Structure formats: C-alpha cells, structure tokens
Amino acid sequence: MLSPERNGLLTDVMNGAPAARLMRSYWLPVAVTAQLDSRNPMPVQVFGEKLALFRNLAGKLGLIDDQCAHRGTSLSAGAEHFKTAGRIDARGLRCAYHGWLYDATGQCLDQPGEPAQFEFCDKIKLKAYPVLDRHGFIWAYLGNAEPPALAPVDAIAREDGVRINTIGTWPCNYFQVLENMVDPVHVSILHQDTDFDQEKFAAIPTLRVEPTQWGLKTIAGRPGYEREVEFLFPSAVRLALPIMDPPIALVFWAVPVSETQTLSFHSWFLPLPTGMAPAEREEKVARMKKFIYELGDGDPIHHQSKVNAQDKFACYSQGQVAKRSHEHLGRTDAGVSLLRRLYFAAIEDVEAGRDPRGVVRGTTPEIVRFDNVT
Ligand code: FES
Ligand SMILES: [Fe+2]
Incomplete structure (x- = not known):
C-alpha cells in the first residue's frame, strides 16, 4: 500500500518530475527505425513533451522541440495527413507555416520571410536532444548531464x-x-x-x-x-x-x-x-x-x-x-x-546528483548476456 504522495512520486512522469528525471538519465527508445521515413518528420511525445524527430537529407538525425519558435506551429504533427507539415531540408527541418529552418541542434538557420538585414536566426534555438540509430531503434538521451x-x-x-x-x-x-x-x-x-x-x-x-x-x-x-x-x-x-x-x-x-x-x-x-x-x-x-x-x-x-x-x-x-x-x-x-x-x-x-542503478559510463561494455538464452 502506498500513500497518495509516495504513489505520486512513482507515477508523475511529466516533464521534470523526480521519476522523469530518473528515467531521463538513460538512453531510451523513442521510435522503431523503420517508422521514420526520409521525407517526413515524425511526432514523438515523451514525458509530456512534444518533439519532432527527423532525418535531414544528409542522413543526420534530429530530435527537437515540436513547436516552432516563430509562432508555435507544430513541426511534425499532421505529417501523416497533410503534406504541409514540416518539410525535410538538406540541412534540417523547415516549418510548414513560414519556412523557418532548424538543424539537429535546434539552431535556426533560415527565416525566409525576413529581409536579409533583419534576420535574427542566430538568436533562435529550439531545445534538442541527442539521438542514436542503433539496433533498429532510435534512442534519445533526454537528460541534462553527459549521456x-x-x-x-x-x-x-x-x-x-x-x-x-x-x-x-x-x-x-x-x-x-x-x-x-x-x-x-x-x-x-x-x-x-x-x-x-x-x-x-x-x-x-x-x-x-x-x-x-x-x-x-x-x-x-x-x-x-x-x-x-x-x-x-x-x-x-x-x-x-x-x-x-x-x-x-x-x-x-x-x-x-x-x-x-x-x-x-x-x-x-x-x-x-x-x-x-x-x-x-x-x-x-x-x-x-x-x-x-x-x-x-x-x-x-x-x-x-x-x-x-x-x-x-x-x-x-x-x-x-x-x-x-x-x-x-x-x-x-x-x-x-x-x-x-x-x-x-x-x-x-x-x-542528490549521483548516477542511479544501471547507468554505465566510459567504454561501452561487452554485450550483456543472461544465461537463459544460448
Ligand atoms: S510558425 Fe513556424 S515559421 Fe512561422
Ligand atoms: Fe504477462
């Protein structure tokens, strides 16, 4: 039996709640690699946070805040139903609304509607997370420390x-x-x-x-x-x-x-x-x-x-x-x-700032084998 407070400590995983901070200390799968096609971004929601997953035309993966920094249009949602959802570009992901372009670090690279002398993309950066494509999954590290x-x-x-x-x-x-x-x-x-x-x-x-x-x-x-x-x-x-x-x-x-x-x-x-x-x-x-x-x-x-x-x-x-x-x-x-x-x-x-159980640092360990499957 748990008190509502203790239960809440385990069950509240929105954004930066304590259990979310724990889980964000590890690489987690956020998609099956086969789900992500080369032409469309994919919406990913984890810990209540809406993110846009994409692969630019050079093959680099990005996982960035889904809300465009201009006026907040989604960079990925609707991709399944509307051709006008965020567009994959050579350098990153372009918002479908006015075309602001973001790279895999969330940095804004282009604001097509702004006259060149008034562009301020160097001041615009969306939140971005490291991503890996390994073993058929796309993994994200959603924490703040060194992955x-x-x-x-x-x-x-x-x-x-x-x-x-x-x-x-x-x-x-x-x-x-x-x-x-x-x-x-x-x-x-x-x-x-x-x-x-x-x-x-x-x-x-x-x-x-x-x-x-x-x-x-x-x-x-x-x-x-x-x-x-x-x-x-x-x-x-x-x-x-x-x-x-x-x-x-x-x-x-x-x-x-x-x-x-x-x-x-x-x-x-x-x-x-x-x-x-x-x-x-x-x-x-x-x-x-x-x-x-x-x-x-x-x-x-x-x-x-x-x-x-x-x-x-x-x-x-x-x-x-x-x-x-x-x-x-x-x-x-x-x-x-x-x-x-x-x-x-x-x-x-x-x-307390300590690594929790099961976090591995340094050189990647050997394949972890358990003895019940040969
Ligand atoms: S809302 Fe994204 S470019 Fe305008
Ligand atoms: Fe079961």
Missing part, C-alpha cells in the same frame, strides 16, 4: 540470429507496466490460453527476488526448473520467451508518453545456431512472427499478440493511474515491493 553508454543487452545487440523490433501503446501509467514486468506469478493464471508451453507454466511458482547491477531479478520456481527474469533500469525487462526451443530473447521497454499513456518497445531476438537447416530456420522465424502479430493485420511494426493484450488489460483496468492506497500486497508481490524500493532509492540518487 551515459547505451548498455548493449544481448537481445538488442546480438547478430547471430533474427531480430524483430516492434512498438505499441498502453493506455495507462508506465509504473503499472513496470510492476507487471516484475510479477512472474501472473503468467500461470493470466496467460493460461496462449502459445506459452502450458505444461511448464501450469504450476503457480514460488518467488525469490534479488537486486542486481542492472535492476532486479525475479526467480520463479516451478517443479523441476527455475525461471529468471531481469528487470533493467529504468524501465525494461529482459526474458526468455517460452514458445519454442531455443527460446526467443526479448527486451521490452516502457517509455512514458504522459501520465496516462505509455509506449512499449519490444526487441525480439531468435538465436539461430549455425548449421540449422534452412527449413527449420524458416519454420522458427514464421512461428516467432505468428506470435508477435497474432491479432494483427500484417502490420510489421506494431506488436499485437494475445499475451500482450492480456497484460495490457490487467494493467489498464487498474485505472489510468493506479492509486495503490487500497491494494493488498502478498508474497507473490515481492518483485513489485522490491521495484518500488529500488525506484525510490534511484530517485533519491538522481536528486
């Missing part, structure tokens, strides 16, 4: 197999999504009628939890085996998906759009040992796709599986922002309790 390294977790960085990256939206606060990530007990009940290996998951597990360098680990014990799931700060889970052998390695991030909406990014990695027969490879890839797009209509970017729909339902029906003042936590919620404790501590770390 840390991007931790290369196996499922997103390995190349010895097939990877599919997807995006989705959950109509609820991000912390409900995070609590679902550290709750392995629900799998035996909520996901009873899915492609998961039902024999393996029928028994309700015992649960152990441990803090780790990256966040925390849940260990679910069922007859004959244990299953570990890693939570990675600030908002990802890394697990082995038990729908085939070898299992798929999955990393799933939750990124707040606002207090009541959350983006989900999934990186699905199927290891394909060298020497596997082509027919077997094809069959496994087809099975992975069938699982990811089960409820979909052939759209290759949006994740639409039954398991995901069940998890979403469990989370959003708690309320857009779960109150947590009337809950009754038990032993099966050990992961939830530990996650909250670690989150409060990490928020304090950031407030």
Whole structure:
C-alpha cells in the first residue's frame, strides 16, 4: 500500500518530475527505425513533451522541440495527413507555416520571410536532444548531464540470429507496466490460453527476488526448473520467451508518453545456431512472427499478440493511474515491493546528483548476456 504522495512520486512522469528525471538519465527508445521515413518528420511525445524527430537529407538525425519558435506551429504533427507539415531540408527541418529552418541542434538557420538585414536566426534555438540509430531503434538521451553508454543487452545487440523490433501503446501509467514486468506469478493464471508451453507454466511458482547491477531479478520456481527474469533500469525487462526451443530473447521497454499513456518497445531476438537447416530456420522465424502479430493485420511494426493484450488489460483496468492506497500486497508481490524500493532509492540518487542503478559510463561494455538464452 502506498500513500497518495509516495504513489505520486512513482507515477508523475511529466516533464521534470523526480521519476522523469530518473528515467531521463538513460538512453531510451523513442521510435522503431523503420517508422521514420526520409521525407517526413515524425511526432514523438515523451514525458509530456512534444518533439519532432527527423532525418535531414544528409542522413543526420534530429530530435527537437515540436513547436516552432516563430509562432508555435507544430513541426511534425499532421505529417501523416497533410503534406504541409514540416518539410525535410538538406540541412534540417523547415516549418510548414513560414519556412523557418532548424538543424539537429535546434539552431535556426533560415527565416525566409525576413529581409536579409533583419534576420535574427542566430538568436533562435529550439531545445534538442541527442539521438542514436542503433539496433533498429532510435534512442534519445533526454537528460541534462553527459549521456551515459547505451548498455548493449544481448537481445538488442546480438547478430547471430533474427531480430524483430516492434512498438505499441498502453493506455495507462508506465509504473503499472513496470510492476507487471516484475510479477512472474501472473503468467500461470493470466496467460493460461496462449502459445506459452502450458505444461511448464501450469504450476503457480514460488518467488525469490534479488537486486542486481542492472535492476532486479525475479526467480520463479516451478517443479523441476527455475525461471529468471531481469528487470533493467529504468524501465525494461529482459526474458526468455517460452514458445519454442531455443527460446526467443526479448527486451521490452516502457517509455512514458504522459501520465496516462505509455509506449512499449519490444526487441525480439531468435538465436539461430549455425548449421540449422534452412527449413527449420524458416519454420522458427514464421512461428516467432505468428506470435508477435497474432491479432494483427500484417502490420510489421506494431506488436499485437494475445499475451500482450492480456497484460495490457490487467494493467489498464487498474485505472489510468493506479492509486495503490487500497491494494493488498502478498508474497507473490515481492518483485513489485522490491521495484518500488529500488525506484525510490534511484530517485533519491538522481536528486542528490549521483548516477542511479544501471547507468554505465566510459567504454561501452561487452554485450550483456543472461544465461537463459544460448
Ligand atoms: S510558425 Fe513556424 S515559421 Fe512561422
Ligand atoms: Fe504477462
């Protein structure tokens, strides 16, 4: 049970709230690379902030404030419906209204309507964030300090197999999504009628939890085996998906759009040992796709599986922002309790100017491998 104040500390992620400052200390995915085409900017909203993502004609990525500094027209919204939304230029993004041009640092470079002697673009600069295009995602560092390294977790960085990256939206606060990530007990009940290996998951597990360098680990014990799931700060889970052998390695991030909406990014990695027969490879890839797009209509970017729909339902029906003042936590919620404790501590770390759990600096570390997917 949490008081409204403590709950608010976890759930308020708008702009510069303490939990937002914590999450902004890490690189976060903000788009699947395949979503961004070369002709149009893409609207991105994170932590309540409206931003315009674009790639200039030279290929450089930019993520800048969506509101033009002239009279505030959106630089990206409407791009799907109106050809007049912000235009990609050789040097950056041009506002659709009067053509002011911004580069990837947010610097204004051109004001077509102003007579040359009155131009003042050198005084105009929009907010801009560093962006990276890696492993099929576009990552942003939305903090104020020196960006840390991007931790290369196996499922997103390995190349010895097939990877599919997807995006989705959950109509609820991000912390409900995070609590679902550290709750392995629900799998035996909520996901009873899915492609998961039902024999393996029928028994309700015992649960152990441990803090780790990256966040925390849940260990679910069922007859004959244990299953570990890693939570990675600030908002990802890394697990082995038990729908085939070898299992798929999955990393799933939750990124707040606002207090009541959350983006989900999934990186699905199927290891394909060298020497596997082509027919077997094809069959496994087809099975992975069938699982990811089960409820979909052939759209290759949006994740639409039954398991995901069940998890979403469990989370959003708690309320857009779960109150947590009337809950009754038990032993099966050990992961939830530990996650909250670690989150409060990490928020304090950031407030005190310390790097929170899981921030990596210096040389990029080796691929971070977990031993439950070979
Ligand atoms: S509002 Fe953008 S150029 Fe005028
Ligand atoms: Fe689930």
